[in-house]
Amino acid sequence: MSASLQINARWIITVDANDRVLHHHAMIILDDKIIDILPQDEALKYDAAEVITLDDHALAPGFINAHTHAAMSLLKGLADDLALDEWLSEHIWPAESALVDQNFVRAGSELAIAEMIKGGTTCFNDMYFFIDETASAASRAGIRVNIGIPIIDFPTRWAKDLDEYISKGLLVKDQFRHDALVNFSFSPHAPYTVSDESFQRIQPLMNELGLSMHIHAHETASEVTDSFEVYGKSPLNRLNDLTLLGPNLMMVHMTALNGEDIQLLAKNAVHVIHCPESNLKLASGFCPVSDLLDAGINVALGTDGSASNNDIDMLGEMRSAALLAKGVSGKADCLSAHEALRMATINGAKALGLSEAIGSLEIGKQADLFAINLNCIETQPIYDVISSLVYSANRSQISDVWVDGKRLMHDHVLTTIDELSVLERTKQWHQKIAPFHHFVSKNGVK
């Protein structure tokens, strides 16, 4: 039987419903899809155009970064160790309002996409402006993306008012209608920057176009307090009253939640996107992941943007999620490595409505995966390969990445992005952005 590609691997981490790990198996790919996974000695019946043998490697489903702002990679490390207000109002926003345009978003998206592919991410859920540039960059690089159509109640360089946010967003969506890698959601920034009227404009469009919604919410306790002052209710209850809660809603951060909130989320099958490193770095509060999982809520994982992380490394984010959930819940058996891996893969696919196509390595799914070399000092010995992946490995061990069966990284070398050019452009942007960096150390030394 014919096939495009056969990959023989020491381990195949399927992330299927039974969490199966297969040893010495072969994955058979035809064009963009996985058509078989079977013991290597039974794979002779396939006559694959290419056979790759990875005896030291595990194959795993590509990571799905369920919340990021790719273009902000140009701002990574611009302003650290600052209180949230100062961080936003004195550093990030001034830099953004002065600099963010088509070119910024193109360069930042390319930098982020290069970093993501190198780190095994094969799909990302983005929220930013100039979405045509991010969509184009993803399409050129061959990475899968869910683009958020931004909605915010004030003008930016991207759009002047709600009408323009919507029309420009839908225009871009239309431009990419034939590109299978590029999907779209509506992305209202947050309940505190988007009015009820704006939500009410978006809602019928969501239904009509079959689009989901991707929104920051309950990021901090003060966001909830403020909402009570302005609206007399929490952001979550506001969205509920607007009849926006449902399985097509992805709520990001969600640190400040009470028991009733959690019941409401569970009842409505809302997806929660957990960004542990960003929540820590900005001291936003702790997402009660253990309680959310106990309530049966689908929790996916995101890195947030590089300005508040400062990387877009899903391998590290899984580790942070697993460790933090144990610390916060006080239960060392909370959020196992296996569950963290599900959050970074299949749960992200569910949140995006793509779990029939991606998020696990199973026959019939798209061939979105990475290979990681575990035969090194840092990850040996191996008792449970998923534990080694989550708790001991680092992303530099990821050697190869495929999306839709296309090899985007070949033995650590990107095939669709010229890394040196990206580095060069990044340094040019550094020159323009650096004036917005005003670092003073603890000891007063600049």
Next chain:
Amino acid sequence: MSASLQINARWIITVDANDRVLHHHAMIILDDKIIDILPQDEALKYDAAEVITLDDHALAPGFINAHTHAAMSLLKGLADDLALDEWLSEHIWPAESALVDQNFVRAGSELAIAEMIKGGTTCFNDMYFFIDETASAASRAGIRVNIGIPIIDFPTRWAKDLDEYISKGLLVKDQFRHDALVNFSFSPHAPYTVSDESFQRIQPLMNELGLSMHIHAHETASEVTDSFEVYGKSPLNRLNDLTLLGPNLMMVHMTALNGEDIQLLAKNAVHVIHCPESNLKLASGFCPVSDLLDAGINVALGTDGSASNNDIDMLGEMRSAALLAKGVSGKADCLSAHEALRMATINGAKALGLSEAIGSLEIGKQADLFAINLNCIETQPIYDVISSLVYSANRSQISDVWVDGKRLMHDHVLTTIDELSVLERTKQWHQKIAPFHHFVSKNGVK
């Protein structure tokens, strides 16, 4: 003027009292010491036997891992995601009592030392058994070590009683008296496993031999509660009543502390060794790092052993420390990247009583340092090189490591350890240890 080595680097991160970062400077090394740090164009007056130019790199003081159990690297990933009691009593202790001997400690220490050098660690503070093997392995590899002479009130394969723990420990100390890289402390395991009588035997020896003490304490709230039941006071107050508090005491973990405890620690200049990832993984509680720093206490950083982490990666540990302190304190400006770097370097040196010799890159100090390549997608752009190091870099970017001016890693290749042999021996040990691994996933699939 003659010199052994001149290293020209893009950045030199000194971690001196003023946190200075020097650009395009040269470090001049003669034998084991740093004899000058000056602008590259002024370095012509030195005639170094070797000149290395690292235009994409930062030099930084080697990390000091202030608490680990090196040999436990063979157990990394043996038992994860379990409650502390089950983890210890059903997995770690049975494996240890069946397997830990000279050969285990030799193999485990070599694996750990290889991992540490590759990750930029140049000194580690160890606590385990068969300390002659760990000391020998460190000496052969050329890494600096502070060996804990173990004290525990029950017999192990290493020693049968207090007399033997002390005599065997001091014998090893004597064997290494001419080895400048190998230092010693007393390491009573913890207040709950060491009696007042045993502490009273050690104390005069500490004074007589000028040795410090390295002990686990206040790891969990229940340890403190239990101590009240047995002794009528907290472990800290017990050690205080035994007149053991002072600048030669390193207390590890310290999650369960009240305001009075913190005052007592500060008054006595006790060093706290913070192990954030281990505390998270075992759900031990949160060390109040922000309060400790505010009280002027010296806080150093350790990884703990690989069985509870599961790596011995100080770069990652700095990041976890900085992020976690913000989350726990609710202050995003708490524990900056700069402070985290101090905890991983000079603060560790202070804890070990070695701050005159190591912990920063300054003229007159030992040449213990690493070089890290920051010219890559993951760490560009760079606004503050210390932020990039702590929040964005990963250890695979570390290319070269020196201890006492000797190059232990040369462009990613270890010079004193045969990595392939270590990997081979590790896999042999895996065969013996694997029967102690009883993993059952959330879904019941083995």
